[in-house]
Amino acid sequence: MAVQTPIFEAATLLRHETWAAMRALRIGDGQKNQHTKLRIHYVMKLYVGNLSFQTTEGALEDLFTPFGPVKEAMLVMDRMTQRPRGFGFVTMENNEDGQRAIEGLNSKEVDGRSLVVNEARPREDRPPRRDFGGGDGGNRGGGGYRD
Numbered sequence: 578m579a580v581q582t583p584i585f586e587a588a589t590l591l592r593h594e595t596w597a598a599m600r601a602l603r604i605g606d607g608q609k610n611q612h613t614k615l616r617i618h619y620v621m622k623l624y625v626g627n628l629s630f631q632t633t634e635g636a637l638e639d640l641f642t643p644f645g646p647v648k649e650a651m652l653v654m655d656r657m658t659q660r661p662r663g664f665g666f667v668t669m670e671n672n673e674d675g676q677r678a679i680e681g682l683n684s685k686e687v688d689g690r691s692l693v694v695n696e697a698r699p700r701e702d703r704p705p706r707r708d709f710g711g712g713d714g715g716n717r718g719g720g721g722y723r724d
Contacts, residue, residue, distance in 0.1 A: 620675075625664060625694050627692055648668040649667070650667050650668075
């Protein structure tokens, strides 16, 4: 199943629709227009794996641009080292461009590595992380001399 996010590019409602519905969509220019329709535009988010650790977000965007407009290119960074973890996500402007990018770049060799490109899946719920206390490293002593 594709991960699709509706982006409301331009939308107004028919003359008989309520203003409440328009506010719920958070769109519109405040004018009624009897000849307009609601238009929903879908984007496609792609997972990109097996990237070189020297890859930048700009290079990632440049890699996907020949297949269509890129809305976002993001590398996932390691929290401790702030270095790329070797994978990221690219959001293409529409499904057709996303499919062309998958067909054109999956298994393609870039920087000596064979890329893995497919549709991103929703992030799975994970159990909360355990808190191991931390803080003083387990030192329970009060310090000083004992008599």
